[in-house]
Amino acid sequence: MSGAGEPGSGVLARALAARRVVVCVGAGGVGKTTVSASLALEAALKGRESLVCTIDPAKRLANALGLSALGNVEARIPDPVWSDAGLTPRAPLHAMMLDMKRTWDELIARYAPADVRERIFANRFYQALSSALAGSQEYIAMEKLWELRSSRGYPLIVLDTPPTAHALDFLDAPNRVLDFLDNDAARWLLTPALRAGKMGLKFFNLGGSFVMKQLSRLTGTETLQELANFMLAMSALNEDFRERARAVKALLRDTQTAFVLVTGAAVDRQDEAIHFHSILTANGMAPVAVVVNRVHTAPTAEDFDRARALPSPLQEKVLRTLEERATLAARDALGIAELQRQVGNTPLVQVPRFEQDVHDVRALAETARYLVGEASVSV
């Protein structure tokens, strides 16, 4: 179904061999974490040391990777996990679960001067920022990626991303954070306060300007005051922090970074994937491939013949089951055709639906065979 002759095979194998960073993006519930883990595992099997950074893995997958007790640090997949699955990796595989709140705290701890740090941690806006601000999860995932990329020597990092309903939230995240620190408006607003701060004044007044008075009718004066205090504290973060937000943004556009868009197959869910694809492409981050996950395969004519030879009532039960599968396969084929029409030249890589949820190393390796084109879905 995916392009005649060249079924997207090899495109992900090449990315795993040549790129330094692979970012898996897509809506929630499409199996992004599984795809991320499979890609990193495949790289390790083929001899490239890799790290998969996951957001919210299913417990059994986390257990399978030996991730159960780890918070925000990488762990090497232990040898018995491989040997139990009958696999021999040619390079180590590492995995970690990202702890959002902790990563924010570490970031502030690193860049804020000691006297400011506690003020930031205590500020209610910080507590909301690190958990509630739209885009802050996406940003912190990218931030962690940058840290791992620049301070550890992993040849390949695969990043699983938070489920994002709106592609723009994801792409806009570094801008939002940069904006927070670098915005002209903020600087203008805060300059008097910064000067006052330097003169040793503990508080400053946001001023009685017309617009500020009107704004405070909406939010209350104290809200503005507390937000301003927060911004003031944040503005004390040194230039390194800003530099870093810029670097995070640049990393996404780096030629060594590849985006992989993950989606399900059904036609009624394709709108999100198509939207995501067009936003990424418009922003110079065109995905190297669209992974269509959990594709239903159609039963063959022989399957139906064999079913008709069965005794009743088993025959009816099996025929019904085969017909249901045929319907789902036809539905997926419609969705895939529509997707291919919309994403133009981006190759589609299909992964079949497995009988069991993918939650062990063996199943991840099987998934990977489809991802890199060693196996393909027969339609």
Next chain:
Amino acid sequence: MAGLLDRRLWVVTGKGGVGKSTVSAALALASARAGRRTLVCEVNTQERVSRFLGHPPVGPEVSRLEENLWAVDMRPQEAMREYALMTLRFEALYKAVFENRVIRYFLRFIPSLQELVLLGKVLWHVRETRADGQPAWDTVVLDAPATGHAISFLRVPQVLLDTVPPGPLHKEARAMRDLLVDPGLTAAVLVSLPEELPVNETLELAEALRGQVRVQPTAVVLNATSPLRFEEGELRTLAPVPGLSDAAREQHAGALRSREARARLESGVGVPVHEVPRLFSERFGRAQVEAVAGHLAALVGRWA
């Protein structure tokens, strides 16, 4: 159980991909069929509900879809404008304030303000009255957004109560919170799938609703379940025939997962679980939503 018909606000929650919009569309349809003036609210989405019901997209204005059924797709920009106009009262003042760069900058960083005004607009419709003082809507169905954890949207009033000091915003947040937690007014329907991760998330969502939002879940809708079809002996008979065995075992595994999911949800959430059997059709549209509505008749209550 009285069903949903004695509540005015039906909040449909769940993670992305579980069929939340389908269930919202089906419940809205059922409500309209029961003769109630029904408004279904989507929040900054791709407008699935109107499409599922076979109607063109509605946009940010409340639009009539069919008898007793209206829909609106709420967008942050418009909702923010309406909220500001309500507070500031004059268009000129609005412009002076909201078209100021500094102000726009500030508003972006007040946590969850966008969500607050969106939720505020939904709750405004819940309180909306007609000329005779009667509620304008008998049912408001909210297809709650699924960004990150579904809980974050509904938690907005509480987050703001914890974040912003006393003032107008604080007061607004409190009024909204009080509406949401009123069990005589608000029903929360949790949508889940018979798979490990979605069930875990539903259990977390139920706990968070109770603990953080103080909303009692009303019911769980377990979507896309499979019936138990094969006996163990039959599966053994099929074992030598790979194509058939795989198909039968997958169906069987789905049935077992459905049963397990139901048991975990019933004991974990402690509310009735309504199953919607998996639908087998190539395309998803009106006929499928009607079928789902049929399966949810017991949840809705009276079925006209």
